[in-house]
Amino acid sequence: MIHRWRMRPLFGDTDSMGVVYHGNYLRYFERGRAELMRAAGRAYTELMDLGLHLPVSEAWVKYHRPARYDDDLVIETSVDWIKKASLRFEYKIVRAAGDDEVLLVSGATVHACVDGQGRVRPLPQWLTGLTKRSDE
Numbered sequence: 001m002i003h004r005w006r007m008r009p010l011f012g013d014t015d016s017m018g019v020v021y022h023g024n025y026l027r028y029f030e031r032g033r034a035e036l037m038r039a040a041g042r043a044y045t046e047l048m049d050l051g052l053h054l055p056v057s058e059a060w061v062k063y064h065r066p067a068r069y070d071d072d073l074v075i076e077t078s079v080d081w082i083k084k085a086s087l088r089f090e091y092k093i094v095r096a097a098g099d100d101e102v103l104l105v106s107g108a109t110v111h112a113c114v115d116g117q118g119r120v121r122p123l124p125q126w127l128t129g130l131t132k133r134s135d136e
Helices: 024-039 044-049 125-130
Strands: 002-007 056-063 073-082 086-097 100-112
Touching: 002 024, 024 044, 024 056, 024 073, 024 086, 024 100, 073 100, 073 125
Parallel strands: none
Antiparallel strands: 002 073, 056 100, 073 086, 086 100
């Protein structure tokens, strides 16, 4: 499943030159994850209701071109792989320009599934439907 979500950066997301601050892309990735899960019919809060969390164990961002205040952005999010207690999301952020899209940022995050005490737990079965492939 690939989910696409549109947004425009707020002025507060940018630096004094109107360029999106580099750390904000991780927040955009987070929003992409939440929207992908919601589009698949399951909100992140369902994990929390089970006493589970998905903390980030790895994050990778490649900056290709800058995004600017009020750009029409598309955050594309997919699940690359799922293992028993972890999964990896992939992201592309593009600027929509008519029929063309310009790649601005690509990246990935890896998440472990843990309980409230930080102990590793298996992912719920319903998460496996979000992936492009499964690795056991």
